Each structure stands twice: as structure tokens, then as C-alpha cells.
Amino acid sequence: MGAKATTVYDVAEHAGVSIATVSRVLRRPGDVRDSTRERVLASVKALGYVPSASARGLAARRTGVVGLFFPDFDAMRETTAFVPDRSGAVPVVADPPAEDATGSDLLYFDEVLRGAEIEAWRNGLVLLVGVGRGEDSLSIVSDIAGRVDGLAVLAGSVPDEMLEHIARRIPVVLIAGPRRDDEFDHVSVDNRAGMRALADHVFDTREIDGVLYVRGVASTPDDAERFDGFSEALSARAVADRPGLSVVSAEFSRERARVIGSSLASSGHIPDAVICANDQMALGILDAFRDHGVDVPRRVLVAGFDGIDAGRHSEPRLTTVEQPMEDLGRAAVHVLTQRLANPSQPPVTLRLPVKVLVRESTTPGPPTPRG
Amino acid sequence: MGAKATTVYDVAEHAGVSIATVSRVLRRPGDVRDSTRERVLASVKALGYVPSASARGLAARRTGVVGLFFPDFDAMRETTAFVPDRSGAVPVVADPPAEDATGSDLLYFDEVLRGAEIEAWRNGLVLLVGVGRGEDSLSIVSDIAGRVDGLAVLAGSVPDEMLEHIARRIPVVLIAGPRRDDEFDHVSVDNRAGMRALADHVFDTREIDGVLYVRGVASTPDDAERFDGFSEALSARAVADRPGLSVVSAEFSRERARVIGSSLASSGHIPDAVICANDQMALGILDAFRDHGVDVPRRVLVAGFDGIDAGRHSEPRLTTVEQPMEDLGRAAVHVLTQRLANPSQPPVTLRLPVKVLVRESTTPGPPTPRG
DNA sequence: CTGAAAGCGCTAACAC
DNA sequence: GTGTTAGCGCTTTCAG
Numbered sequence: 001m002g003a004k005a006t007t008v009y010d011v012a013e014h015a016g017v018s019i020a021t022v023s024r025v026l027r028r029p030g031d032v033r034d035s036t037r038e039r040v041l042a043s044v045k046a047l048g049y050v051p052s053a054s055a056r057g058l059a060a061r062r063t064g065v066v067g068l069f070f071p072d073f074d075a076m077r078e079t080t081a082f083v084p085d086r087s088g089a090v091p092v093v094a095d096p097p098a099e100d101a102t103g104s105d106l107l108y109f110d111e112v113l114r115g116a117e118i119e120a121w122r123n124g125l126v127l128l129v130g131v132g133r134g135e136d137s138l139s140i141v142s143d144i145a146g147r148v149d150g151l152a153v154l155a156g157s158v159p160d161e162m163l164e165h166i167a168r169r170i171p172v173v174l175i176a177g178p179r180r181d182d183e184f185d186h187v188s189v190d191n192r193a194g195m196r197a198l199a200d201h202v203f204d205t206r207e208i209d210g211v212l213y214v215r216g217v218a219s220t221p222d223d224a225e226r227f228d229g230f231s232e233a234l235s236a237r238a239v240a241d242r243p244g245l246s247v248v249s250a251e252f253s254r255e256r257a258r259v260i261g262s263s264l265a266s267s268g269h270i271p272d273a274v275i276c277a278n279d280q281m282a283l284g285i286l287d288a289f290r291d292h293g294v295d296v297p298r299r300v301l302v303a304g305f306d307g308i309d310a311g312r313h314s315e316p317r318l319t320t321v322e323q324p325m326e327d328l329g330r331a332a333v334h335v336l337t338q339r340l341a342n343p344s345q346p347p348v349t350l351r352l353p354v355k356v357l358v359r360e361s362t363t364p365g366p367p368t369p370r371g
Numbered sequence: 372m373g374a375k376a377t378t379v380y381d382v383a384e385h386a387g388v389s390i391a392t393v394s395r396v397l398r399r400p401g402d403v404r405d406s407t408r409e410r411v412l413a414s415v416k417a418l419g420y421v422p423s424a425s426a427r428g429l430a431a432r433r434t435g436v437v438g439l440f441f442p443d444f445d446a447m448r449e450t451t452a453f454v455p456d457r458s459g460a461v462p463v464v465a466d467p468p469a470e471d472a473t474g475s476d477l478l479y480f481d482e483v484l485r486g487a488e489i490e491a492w493r494n495g496l497v498l499l500v501g502v503g504r505g506e507d508s509l510s511i512v513s514d515i516a517g518r519v520d521g522l523a524v525l526a527g528s529v530p531d532e533m534l535e536h537i538a539r540r541i542p543v544v545l546i547a548g549p550r551r552d553d554e555f556d557h558v559s560v561d562n563r564a565g566m567r568a569l570a571d572h573v574f575d576t577r578e579i580d581g582v583l584y585v586r587g588v589a590s591t592p593d594d595a596e597r598f599d600g601f602s603e604a605l606s607a608r609a610v611a612d613r614p615g616l617s618v619v620s621a622e623f624s625r626e627r628a629r630v631i632g633s634s635l636a637s638s639g640h641i642p643d644a645v646i647c648a649n650d651q652m653a654l655g656i657l658d659a660f661r662d663h664g665v666d667v668p669r670r671v672l673v674a675g676f677d678g679i680d681a682g683r684h685s686e687p688r689l690t691t692v693e694q695p696m697e698d699l700g701r702a703a704v705h706v707l708t709q710r711l712a713n714p715s716q717p718p719v720t721l722r723l724p725v726k727v728l729v730r731e732s733t734t735p736g737p738p739t740p741r742g
Numbered sequence: 743c744t745g746a747a748a749g750c751g752c753t754a755a756c757a758c
Numbered sequence: 759g760t761g762t763t764a765g766c767g768c769t770t771t772c773a774g
Binding site (some may be wrong): 378379394395480 | 766767768769770
């Protein structure tokens with residue numbers, strides 16, 4: 001482990017050839033006579049030679065690595081230092097049903113990461129994952145940019161100025177975030193169309209006289225796009241059967257939405273449908289309605305957006321719009337490879353289609369048959 | 372994007388200094404006069420300079436990257452080529468309750484990966500993720516080894532011969548797998564102690580006259596260690612109240628276990644407890660008992676091992692041993708950083724403690740109060 | 743504090 | 759087929 005690493009020179013000497021031949025054996029084995037190749041390979045094995053990717057990358061001017069950068073989410077920052085537990089004791093603990101499974105950002109990121117990994121794998125590339133760190137994020141992302149042939153970045157995690165800086169060296173693709181018409185390649189999810197389809201589904205399920213739309217307080221681009229989709233669905237309907245609308249804004253949290261749902265229920269002023277800008281809030285509404293004995297879906301339909309896991313296990317299960325996070329990751333690397341192959345192509349923008357998952361919270365009839 | 376990347380030379384010229392000074396400004400800013408530093412930084416910005424990590428790695432002989440290698444699981448191989456869908460259509464589909472959530476290997480890996488990522492992040496390192504590809508795995512792992520300062524490898528995914536080869540260049544840590552007493556650092560989970568604690572819990576819950584242990588067919592090291600733990604719990608009990616034991620082997624699948632559970636139920640020969648070597652099988656047993664109206668936990672206790680998500684939502688919820696996958700990833704990188712800092716320390720072996728999660732499938736009393 | 747110069751290990755022409 | 763020889767872009771003594 002300690003000794004100096006073997007290099008081409010060592011192998012060349014051991015095999016009695018030149019360093020160029022060693023290099024050839026590794027890169028283009030066909031260009032070398034069988035007997036020489038075998039001799040070199042034997043030396044490689046004997047010496048435990050592992051080529052330095054740094055040297056190769058420097059000489060070849062490409063690394064075969066694509067990068068993925070994301071900001072340090074709270075969930076990551078809150079982690080504590082790792083301390084190995086050598087006690088060997090096995091705690092036996094009661095694990096009560098979790099009432100409020102909170103889907104953290106990290107979970108989403110896992111999926112994006114997996115998608116990127118899959119697509120990198122399919123293209124014979126390796127993935128370098130970098131995570132921001134508060135103040136240092138700028139130098140970190142630059143550091144990563146220095147080691148890869150292309151970089152995928154979560155939209156909003158790096159200032160445009162830095163992106164442009166990096167883009168002078170390697171192609172950059174943005175993941176998620178609002179549509180943008182600039183030089184960058186961009187993959188994102190079609191929030192507007194998704195919410196449009198969700199709202200259409202709700203309005204088509206049965207007659208809706210009044211609908212409540214719950215959006216987030218901080219009007220993020222995602223939130224805005226979703227609201228646009230909702231409005232679109234509304235105005236697409238004939239005035240005669242267009243539901244009366246009320247809109248409320250809340251933190252994107254289950255707890256806050258629960259409060260809203262509660263006051264709604266006790267006011268007696270319950271709409272026929274509640275559509276939320278995300279699943280967390282929809283689950284909060286569900287919580288409140290259950291507390292107050294308001295029947296979902298018979299009395300009121302409820303729907304969310306995101307497709308988090310908790311919505312799959314709620315009572316009733318939550319109708320939602322599933323975001324293809326894994327595909328986002330795949331698309332990002334896909335676009336990167338395309339651009340690497342063809343640097344001069346015009347900027348690519350991919351809007352990935354979402355999918356409406358209809359579950360019991362908007363299915364007043366008999367339960368969906370199992371299948 | 373296309374033009375040749377700017378280098379230290381460009382920056383040096385632009386700032387009117389030598390390349391050495393540019394390098395210093397970036398690596399040891401304190402060694403440079405304020406005015407010079409600012410001038411250089413300005414040039415960096417103006418030119419969009421991003422240092423090449425390849426060149427740096429070559430010159431500095433360290434990369435600041437740690438690698439994580441895992442084999443290509445089926446789930447990854449089954450993946451199809453990514454084809455961007457530009458239709459924009461939003462499918463609206465019924466999403467019936469999933470009866471058989473299958474936790475794929477990929478899911479585990481996600482967690483290990485996340486842990487590694489977290490720990491790398493905490494240590495100011497970047498993570499390079501490589502995935503094997505059938506035949507090519509050997510060259511891939513070697514390729515990755517060439518670009519990192521240390522490498523974590525899923526046990527069993529790389530032949531020992533190759534590991535030794537790589538270890539001549541950089542430190543290697545094995546993740547999971549059976550105990551091994553060799554030169555490699557190793558982090559794994561204490562399967563034996565976990566199953567021991569689980570069995571003890573079951574035996575202590577109430578009087579057990581007969582117990583069925585369901586193990587896997589292919590006797591993997593994990594499977595063997597778990598069985599050892601189980602046997603240990605058994606023989607630790609006084610002969611008088613030692614349960615009668617039967618053992619059956621099955622594929623590690625929910626479906627197979629369901630068949631076993633069915634025949635058990637219809638035979639009328641139902642033990643007081645069924646302990647399975649993994650959760651999938653325990654869920655299959657639960658399925659069968661539900662089908663046949665066998666009351667869990669009142670008539671028979673059921674427990675599994677792994678802590679997969681599906682066990683959190685089953686009916687009844689499944690008592691299990693939770694494996695700290697994320698901690699495995701963290702531990703691996705932790706050990707790597709330790710060794711990097713102190714190359715001559717003796718081989719480190721970390722057995723991470725597991726945790727028994729007691730849920731309704733082994734809790735005959737009133738349901739656990741909510742917390 | 744700053745500059746000059748010697749590599750780091752490999753690839754890619756270009757000769758032979 | 760195989761060897762020679764320039765670099766690739768950066769870090770790091772060693773002078774000054």
C-alpha cells in the first residue's frame with residue numbers, strides 16, 4: 001500500500017518494450033502483436049500496475065467522467081460526525097407506526113443520483129458526485145468542474161455567473177427549475193402540464209362547485225408553474241360549470257396544511273375538492289379531515305403533487321402527480337453525452353412528462369380493483 | 372463552450388505574474404501579497420479559469436477523490452435505453468395498492484451511496500461512483516482505482532486478486548460480506564448479533580414451544596451468520612424451555628415463502644413463531660397466514676431481517692432487524708480517510724451494530740401506543 | 743514574496 | 759508493429 005506506485009516506465013522495462021507499447025496494449029490492444037501484448041499484460045499483472053487517470057486525463061484531454069453537483073440540503077448538514085460504535089450491543093426498540101413520514105430533499109436526490117448513475121453506466125462513463133458546502137460551494141463546484149468532461153447541476157444551486165464561468169470549459173446541463181432560454185442545456189419536469197392534467201382529472205371525476213387550491217408561500221418557480229397549470233384547467237372549462245375558486249398559501253409543510261384543513265373543517269365551509277401544490281400539504285389536509293370526520297373522497301376530493309412515498313400509504317391513499325426523478329438524472333447525463341459527442345448542437349431543453357396517479361383520495365366509487 | 376480551456380499560463384500572463392504565483396494564489400493564498408492575489412483572482416474571473424484536476428492530481432499525487440465501486444445489479448442491467456419523450460402528454464393512470472413492494476438491491480445501494488456521500492462531504496472529499504459491467508468489471512474497477520486516493524468496494528464484487536492488485540496503489544476498504552482476516556480494511560454489519568437479539572426478543576415475548584426458521588437456499592455468508600446467531604439464541608436457553616426447532620430453506624423471495632407459509636397453514640402444523648433470514652420471506656409468510664386466517668401475532672409470531680420499507684407498511688407491521696446501510700457507507704469512507712491520514716495503521720475491521728425494531732408482528736398485547 | 747525550472751505519468755503524432 | 763519524443767497543466771523545490 002505504501003510503496004511508490006508502478007508506472008508505465010516500470011511496466012515497459014519489465015516487459016522489455018517502450019512505454020508507448022504499454023499504452024497501446026491498454027488502449028488499443030488490436031494494434032499490438034499478440035505475443036507482445038501478452039508479455040506486457042503479464043508485466044502489468046506482476047507489477048500490480050494501475051494506470052493513473054490523472055496522467056491519462058491530462059494527456060488525452062478527456063477524463064471519461066461526468067459530474068453531478070447538488071447543494072448541501074438541510075438533511076445533510078444536520079448529520080453528525082460519524083463515530084464508529086464498537087460496543088456491539090444490539091438495541092431492541094419499539095418502532096411505532098410513523099405518523100408523519102417526511103420525505104426529505106435527500107430522498108429525491110437519491111433518485112436523481114440513481115438515474116444519473118444508470119445512464120453514466122450505460123454510456124461507459126463514471127459519475128463524480130459533488131455536494132456543496134455553504135460558503136465553499138463555489139470553489140467546490142469549480143473543483144468538480146475541473147475533473148470532469150461535463151457537469152450536471154441542480155438548478156438554483158449555483159449562481160449563473162459561476163455556471164457561465166464553468167461552461168467556458170465544459171458543457172453544463174441544468175436539472176429541474178423553471179424553463180430558461182439561454183445557452184445551457186436543461187432538463188426539467190413539466191409542472192404546468194402535470195397540474196393541468198391533475199386538475200382536469202379532479203374536475204372530471206364529479207361535479208365540483210367549489211375548489212380550494214393550496215399553494216406554497218415562497219413562490220418558487222415550481223409553485224408558480226403548477227399554479228399556472230391549475231388556472232389553465234379552470235379557465236378551460238365552460239363558465240357554467242367552472243368551480244368557484246379559493247386559494248390559500250401555506251408553508252410547504254404537512255403541519256401547516258393540517259392547521260388550514262382543521263379551520264376549514266370546523267368552519268363548515270368545506271369545498272368539493274382540495275388541490276395542493278405538493279403532497280406534504282395534501283397529507284396535512286387529509287390528516288385534518290380525518291380528525292374532523294370529513295369523508296375523503298365522498299365529501300371532498302383531495303390531491304397533491306410530487307408522488308412521495310408517504311402518499312402511497314396514507315388513508316385514503318393520495319392521488320398525485322408523480323415526478324420522474326430518476327428520469328431527470330438519466331436525462332441530464334443523456335443530454336451531456338449528446339453534447340459531448342456534438343458540441344455545436346443548439347441548446348437542448350427536455351421537459352419530462354409527469355404522470356397522474358389516481359388513488360382513493362379522488363375515487364369516490366368502489367375501491368379500485370386489485371390487479 | 373468550444374474554445375480551448377484557459378490554463379495557468381493564460382492567467383499568469385493576464386495578471387502579469389508567473390504560473391507559480393497563480394498556483395500559490397489558489398493553493399496557499401496566505402503566501403502571496405494581497406495586491407498580487409487580488410490581481411490574479413481578477414484574472415481568474417475574467418478568463419473563466421477552472422484548474423484542471425488531472426494536471427493537479429498528476430503533479431500533487433493526490434486527487435481528493437474517494438471511489439465507491441459496486442457491481443451491476445440486475446435492476447440496473449434490466450434498465451432500457453433512455454429515450455426522451457417529447458410528446459408532452461400526461462398519462463392519467465389508476466395506481467392500485469401495491470401488494471408486493473419488492474425492495475431491490477438498488478435500494479440498498481442508494482443508502483450506502485448516500486452514507487458515503489455524506490461522509491465524503493464532511494471530509495472535504497468528492498465521491499466517484501463506479502458500477503461494474505459484467506465482463507468489463509475488472510477493467511472498470513481498475514480504471515476507477517486509477518483516479519482516486521482510496522477505494523471502497525462492495526464485498527464480493529471484485530476478485531481478491533484484483534483487490535490485492537489495486538491495494539498496491541491505494542487503500543481499499545471492503546463493504547459488507549463476512550468477516551475476513553487479511554490486510555484489507557473492512558466494514559460490515561453484525562448479522563450474527565442481530566439475529567441473536569431478534570431471536571431472544573421473540574423467545575422472551577411469550578412461551579414458544581415450536582419455532583420455524585426460514586433460511587435462504589444459497590447459503591451466502593450473510594445467511595450463515597444469521598443462522599449462527601439464531602442457533603446461539605436457541606442453545607443459550609435452558610433445555611427445559613428451549614423451543615422445538617424446524618428449519619426450511621427457500622429462495623430469498625416473497626413468493627416462495629408464501630407457498631411455504633400456505634402449506635404450513637393448511638397442514639395445521641403451525642409453530643408458535645416463524646423467524647426468517649430476510650424480510651421478503653417474512654412478508655411472504657405473513658401473506659400466507661393472512662390468506663389462511665392465521666392470526667399474527669396472536670397465534671404465531673413472525674419476524675424478519677433487513678428492515679425493508681415494505682415491512683413498515685405490512686399488516687401487521689413486521690418486526691425486523693434494521694441494517695444500517697447508510698452507516699455502512701459512512702463507515703467505509705470514514706475508515707478510508709483514517710487510513711489515508713495514517714497509512715501504516717493495522718487493518719481496521721468495523722462491525723456495525725444493528726437494531727431490532729419491534730413491531731406488531733411480534734407484539735401480541737395491545738397495539739403499541741402512538742408516540 | 744516571487745520566478746525559474748524540473749518533473750508528475752500518460753497519450754499521440756511521427757518516424758522507423 | 760514498435761520506439762521516440764513532445765507536450766498535457768499543474769505543484770513544488772530552490773534561488774533570488
